[in-house]
Amino acid sequence: MSDRLYVGTRKGLFEIARKRRAWDVADVHFIGDPVTAVLARGDAVLAALDLGHFGAKLWRKDGNGPWREVAVPAFPPKPEDAGDDPHPWTLGKVWNITPGGADGRLWAGTMPGGLFRSDDGGDTWSLVESLWRMPERLKWFGVAGGEQPGISTVLVDPRDSAKIRVGVSCAGVWATTDAGASWRNINKGMYNEYMPPEQRGDPITQDIHQLAHCAARPEVMWCQHHSAIYRSEDTGENWRELKAARPSGFGFAVAAHPSDPKTAWFVPATKDERRIPVDGKVVVSRTRDGGKSFEVLSRGLPQRHAYDLTHRHALAIDDSGERLAFGSTSGGFWTSEDAGEQWAALDARLPPVSVVRYGVA
Amino acid sequence: MPKVVFTRQLERFMAAPTVEVEGATLGEALGAVFAANPALRGYVLDDQGALRRHVAVFVNGRPAADRKGLSDPVGADEEIYVFQALSGG
Numbered sequence: 001m002s003d004r005l006y007v008g009t010r011k012g013l014f015e016i017a018r019k020r021r022a023w024d025v026a027d028v029h030f031i032g033d034p035v036t037a038v039l040a041r042g043d044a045v046l047a048a049l050d051l052g053h054f055g056a057k058l059w060r061k062d063g064n065g066p067w068r069e070v071a072v073p074a075f076p077p078k079p080e081d082a083g084d085d086p087h088p089w090t091l092g093k094v095w096n097i098t099p100g101g102a103d104g105r106l107w108a109g110t111m112p113g114g115l116f117r118s119d120d121g122g123d124t125w126s127l128v129e130s131l132w133r134m135p136e137r138l139k140w141f142g143v144a145g146g147e148q149p150g151i152s153t154v155l156v157d158p159r160d161s162a163k164i165r166v167g168v169s170c171a172g173v174w175a176t177t178d179a180g181a182s183w184r185n186i187n188k189g190m191y192n193e194y195m196p197p198e199q200r201g202d203p204i205t206q207d208i209h210q211l212a213h214c215a216a217r218p219e220v221m222w223c224q225h226h227s228a229i230y231r232s233e234d235t236g237e238n239w240r241e242l243k244a245a246r247p248s249g250f251g252f253a254v255a256a257h258p259s260d261p262k263t264a265w266f267v268p269a270t271k272d273e274r275r276i277p278v279d280g281k282v283v284v285s286r287t288r289d290g291g292k293s294f295e296v297l298s299r300g301l302p303q304r305h306a307y308d309l310t311h312r313h314a315l316a317i318d319d320s321g322e323r324l325a326f327g328s329t330s331g332g333f334w335t336s337e338d339a340g341e342q343w344a345a346l347d348a349r350l351p352p353v354s355v356v357r358y359g360v361a
Numbered sequence: 362m363p364k365v366v367f368t369r370q371l372e373r374f375m376a377a378p379t380v381e382v383e384g385a386t387l388g389e390a391l392g393a394v395f396a397a398n399p400a401l402r403g404y405v406l407d408d409q410g411a412l413r414r415h416v417a418v419f420v421n422g423r424p425a426a427d428r429k430g431l432s433d434p435v436g437a438d439e440e441i442y443v444f445q446a447l448s449g450g
Contacts (some may be wrong), residue, residue, distance in 0.1 A: 051374075051404075052415055052445075053370070053413065053415040053416055053445035053446065054371070054374070054403075054404040054405075054413065054416070054445075055403060055404065055407065055413055057374075057403075069374070069375075069400065072403065074403075074408045075408040075409070076408075077409065077410075078409055088407075088409075089408060089409055090407040090408040090409055090411075091407075091408055
């Protein structure tokens with residue numbers, strides 16, 4: 001179990017630790033600066049900042065040492081023949097940082113849709129050119145908090161780190177089996193209801209808010225899509241809509257149980273023009289039967305005039321599958337020790353929460 | 362030599378003192394600064410070498426005209442001011 005949480009917000013990184021059976025803020029970093037991604041493994045912490053004026057930055061802390069700025073993913077010079085590219089060749093923000101498996105590699109998903117790789121623990125990064133220079137990428141479009149497409153999730157197969165699934169908002173799910181040398185669009189069976197009718201079933205138009213897989217059975221994947229919740233049993237090739245989702249199928253975040261492939265959690269909201277909890281009640285929904293049915297978990301969560309929205313990287317589960325934590329755009333933050341049955345609010349009013357991650361030993 | 366002055370906001374992240382450098386254009390002058398202080402480059406310029414969208418640069422009291430190519434001429438006794446364009450909330 002993990003006793004430490006890293007919570008990136010619009011105005012700082014909050015380190016939240018569990019002591020004497022309760023969670024409390026233990027330290028604050030980068031106060032005032034937007035934090036867009038964080039990864040804590042061993043005694044190293046990587047934090048991505050989005051400085052409004054001065055661009056996206058990456059900082060690293062080792063053990064009790066000081067934070068030091070490290071190289072941030074950067075795009076190569078835009079070639080003359082890339083004039084029809086609708087997206088900038090300039091980093092918008094780092095949206096997630098994901099361990100690459102036993103080899104120590106790291107992946108960074110970014111806006112405007114570049115995937116970057118580091119083989120030195122995040123000190124230097126290189127653009128995955130095979131994905132970026134794919135002609136199909138020109139069809140990607142932005143909806144997620146701006147005009148740029150963003151790589152919302154990077155999932156590395158725990159059994160074979162060369163097998164990676166990347167979720168894009170907006171551009172569906174892309175798969176590589178050769179550590180990123182080649183890519184193909186998968187995700188059959190999804191339906192994006194806000195697109196023009198003839199494009200709604202096109203895999204490349206699908207708005208992948210977030211993907212998650214069961215670590216012990218990574219062929220089982222979950223997707224919180226803009227239009228619905230989906231589940232796949234073949235590593236994202238084919239998807240089935242989970243129509244039993246309640247109180248709604250709309251939301252951003254999903255957490256998969258690390259060992260039980262039938263269990264996952266979501267933080268639903270009224271779809272989609274009104275991005276608030278259904279009836280002003282913050283709840284977490286959980287399925288334990290592969291999506292046939294959903295439970296609505298609300299014990300300890302605000303049930304009256306609560307307008308907290310949870311973004312796609314702001315729900316986390318620890319390696320035990322028992323501890324969960326999530327934060328909201330209103331600065332609410334809750335933890336559970338029992339798989340979501342009971343929740344406890346953090347005694348703090350945080351800035352808007354963008355990312356929640358457990359520290360992993 | 363042209364003088365380059367940076368917003369004090371940058372001091373939260375690194376030293377960015379006022380410096381006098383060689384250079385006949387904005388790009389040459391900034392390039393000379395970044396040669397001595399490489400970490401500063403990414404705070405002022407984007408991946409393609411253009412001025413960041415929310416960074417403002419004045420050359421001798423006027424906004425830089427060529428924000429991508431940085432070709433604005435800079436006189437020997439002129440000043441370049443680098444500061445943040447106001448945004449956000």
